[in-house]
Amino acid sequence: MTAEVEDRTGAVAAPMTSAQIRRAMSGLSIGIFVAILSSTIVSLRRLAVCPPQVPVRTECHVFK
Numbered sequence: 001m002t003a004e005v006e007d008r009t010g011a012v013a014a015p016m017t018s019a020q021i022r023r024a025m026s027g028l029s030i031g032i033f034v035a036i037l038s039s040t041i042v043s044l045r046r047l048a049v050c051p052p053q054v055p056v057r058t059e060c061h062v063f064k
Contacts, residue, residue, distance in 0.1 A: 016024070
């Protein structure tokens with residue numbers, strides 16, 4: 001089962017081998033991982049520079 005694909009110039013492109021498909025998929029996966037990791041690092045840095053203001057209770061209302 002081979003499909004011939006023509007581009008705009010009329011040249012016939014060969015189908016990708018399984019090794020080429022794996023390489024393309026692993027490259028996409030690594031790219032997505034790096035994007036997620038970088039957004040996490042930016043979020044953590046933003047929290048370190050400007051931490052959220054959480055009100056602190058001085059007394060406990062649970063044990064009265």
